[in-house]
Amino acid sequence: MNDKLLKIGVIGAGGRGGLSRNAVLPGVGGKIVALCDTDPDAFKKYEGVCDENVYKCSDYRDLLARPEVEAVFVCTPDYLHEEHAIAALQAGKHVYLEKPMAITIEGCDKILNEARKSGKKLYLGHNMRHMRFVQKMKELVDSGAIGKVKAAWCRHFIAYGGDAYFKDWHAEREKGTGLLLQKAAHDIDVLHWICGGYTTRVVGQGGLTLYDQITDRHPDTERGDATFRNENWPPLSQKQLNPVIDVEDISHILMQLDNGVFATYQQCHFTPDAWRNYTIIGTEGRIENLGENKVALWNTRCYYKAEGDEQFDCTPEGGSHGGADPMIVAEFVRYVREGGNILTSPIPARHSVAAGYLATMSIR
Template sequence: MEKLRVGVIGCGSIAQHRHLPEYQVNPNVELVAVCDINEERALEVAEKYGVLSFTSYKALLESSEVDAVSVCTPNYLHAPISIAALEAGIHVLCEKPMATSKQEAEAMIAAAKASGKKLMIAHNQRFVPSHQKARQFIQSGEIGKIYSFRTAFGHGGPEGWSVEGKEGWFFQKEKAFVGAMGDLGVHKTDLLRYVLGEEIVEVGSFVETSAKNFADVDDNAVCVLKTESGIIGTLAASWAYVSKEDNSTIIYGEKAILRLEDDPTSSLIVQYTNGEVVKYELGKIQSNAEGGQNNSHVIEKFVDSILTGQEPPVPGEEGMKSLAVILAALESNEMKQIVRLK
């Protein structure tokens, strides 16, 4: 079988910790090129992986060297680069948040449809074993009616992780468009939609910049969310959790409480109303702290969807729905009112 020829556009931390190493170990992939506007970085990464180096994504897309690309650039470039790649007949795996507006997201989806190529958004939380098991519990009715939830994603901030530190695009509004809410919050809106199996229909939020005085984007956000069946809960996204990362979700049901990624050893704990507690050790969630050696499954799912011709597990439409919640949260904070999603 022919191997899938892949290029990675943007050689920052997410490319270096996730995309490149996961493509490299995938038996169906031949990594052929990397691209970064920082020529030194592009050359350094290209040398490490023994691939071609580009500083212009257009040159890479026109080179006819690649069948698929990962878009690992600052957020504001996600849509233009993804659209250009799709129009060039190249499959796209795009980092989250997929775009900076609904219009951009729609244009990406339209480009994928027109080209017949795959567009997948890198929402890895769906592939965490505890999250998948929780979804099964909820769908099977095992924990009854869901009443409420709370979810958080917070750490000390991307300056400790990003290749550019405090100078990085994460903190610049014109490049990032949104801060902790786009970096972390959108992962959790995607997770909630996936685990609960419902759309979020109303959002209220407070979005602040309180910890990073050098940033012009949010670093602390708390949202109240309501789903279509009336489940209410909170989502916190923060770059101000200075010690341990929090990536936990708790779901309060009629027959049990599900604690996801809330305990250091048991990735899922089910606490039943009768006092029974069942603990599952399903393997750790991916975290930046672990050096990124563990598999996010995003790359393999993307590659499989291309090779089998199936719909990717997180297509553009799903990415857009998860982005819509974040956009509504920003609007709610600005307008100081609850925002209804269409």
């Protein structure tokens, strides 16, 4: 056991950067020693988490120049991931990189090449692999509970799409490629992981079908969150959207994996409800998650029964994203300090971006 605390810097302290605070929880083994963000208000969430004299800056290069920083959380907007991750690796820092890895396949490959050259650890923030219901589905598949996997699909309803993704840079192709990277990168990775293969063929359809009709635009609207505010409902009542909106608000993609599995993914950003549903079908049964709390197994012939033949409790533990955020941060800190196995890896992260990117190009 390494008793020395891992000294951490955070590039992009606002937004997802807040998950880095899990590194200082008891028993995790991290200490945040430097913060970087272009918005000084982002530092407020670290009060009581860091020393009062924690180093703060607005230029990531200043943070990377700090010799005490051993590892860096890169939690900046997607279009900056490539630049910031490569710079951190070149500076000799271990890197936690939020998903998506980059907004192009080429960008992912550049990061991977730099990680190989640097010899430093690169860890990708695909936190859904740590969610209990995802792990249960993976366990059931690996145990042979449904035989050999043949088909899978995911339906993703994003009720807060207009609040969270069409009021800032997420709405612009130039800065994110499309929401199949920002949102579907999670789900494509989960489908790859559970089904045991990577996408080799992909085709997509979709479009910008609703949010382009809203003419109320504003360049400095504060991005919303995942709360459900009915004053913004129905979706066409949204106001102060990003001036540029050229990404799809609905997408369907078909994938064929290298092991023969056929998979689909559907995403919609203007549903009244928020729901993410996976179905995996094998030669001897089917599994499906019922929200984030339960997974059901069907393995006898019947007319449809919603409860399945067997159910498994997957009630999330404490912490954001179904308890996954504390676990993924703890795993990163342990991986840097001690090595060992990890649930996520840069290679699968690259493959999820590749599938999402090529699906987006297919749509367009």
